[in-house]
Amino acid sequence: MNLALFDLDHTLIPLDSDYRWTQFFIERCPADEQAALHAMNDKLMADYHAGRLDPNESLAFLIGLLARKPREVLDAWHGEYMQAVILPAIKPQARALVEQHRAAGDRLALVTATNSFVTAPIARAFGFEVLIATEPELAYERGFTGRWVGTPSFKEGKITRVQQWLAQEGLALEHFARSHFYSDSINDVPLLERVTDPVATNPSPALEAVARERGWTIVRLFDDQEIH
Helix, strand or coil: CCEEEECCECCCECCCHHHHHHHHHHCCCCHHHHHHHHHHHHHHHHHHHCCCCCHHHHHHHHHHHHCCCCHHHHHHHHHHHHHHHHHHHCCHHHHHHHHHHHHCCCEEEEEEEEEHHHHHHHHHHHCCCCEEEEEEEEECCCEEEEEEECCCCCCHHHHHHHHHHHHHCCCCHHHCCCEEEEECCHHHHHHHCCCCEEEEECCCHHHHHHHHHHCCEEEECCCCEEEC
């Protein structure tokens, strides 16, 4: 059995699920708050793409928004978000890539920095049984607290979280003859360096430069081009 790990945003879907969910959420906030919230969302996205994102600042904002509404409201909004934003964005070639590894009998996991409230329904849409995501703290009597628990699944944190998951299964990365990780982001270089088959998928310019220097496979999933 081999291992296949997948990033989500701009890797399996051609958008950022966290950014787009936050936009969706903000549009349902009071009008006098929206400009400042959109500005913060845009700043965090720019920081992420520049490789300078402060995860504590990002999570305090993004997960903090979840604490503003009861869970039943968030769940209803997320259902609308899936129908309006996510499901139309899931392309056949992305599903085919996942299914290729599933058909080969590989162990699969979706590994994303975006929190599990946003990404769990997306993982289910792709048929993933394992989701490794940043975990928002949940107080069952009143919804989310605005805090997070455990190690955020970001940069080196993705290695930690993958290792924790495998250890629970009595496994380690080294137990797999081949391990794949598909990602678009320069932020994922730490985990890309740990697998046997790193695949720069729809890569950002920064990641493409690294991939070309190191001879990694480059896949352009959404324009039907592949460069090796």
